Amino acid sequence: MIVGVLALQGAFIEHEQMLRKLGVSTVELRQKADLQNKPDALILPGGESTTQGKLLKDLGMFETIRQWIMEGLPVMGTCAGMILLAKKLSNDNKQWLQTFPATVRRNAYGRQLGSFITRAPFKGIGEVTMNFIRAPYIESISPGVEVLAEVNHHIVAARYKKQMILSFHPEIGEDTRIHKQFLQMVTK
């Protein structure tokens, strides 16, 4: 299995390290030429969604990646990645790939003081540590979306078909269980 990690900006190296720990090969997607071979799954890392979205378009990568996801390529979007996948953003008039039928709020915990760590249950795993960094959360979901985790009554992780979105950063720390769950979704 080869997982493509979008490597334009943000926390992509940490995802690659997690996957390496799990014995999975990765390929960095940095430019259009990197999309010649379709990977078995995709990770859209945290970072700054506007920058990432613009780069995807400017580099001519946007349509291929959107098409791949629409065709069912499994994808995990964390933080900025969640924003890129959301069908709608409640507090931003931009929109990006729009493949995940949910409304997401950017910088939902505030811009400056919006970073924190907590522990909460994650469906199918149990309690996990969650690192929030100027994170979004999910304000509403469409039918067919499965909630995977909630913190303070806000949805912070969800799944729709082969797409998984997370408000927090599962690539921080030593816990590989969320990546493992994602890989199970890829192989099923």
Ligand SMILES: NC(=O)CC[C@H](N)C(=O)O
């Ligand atoms: N850690 C993150 O990915 C933060 C996301 C960032 N606040 C954005 O709106 O793009």
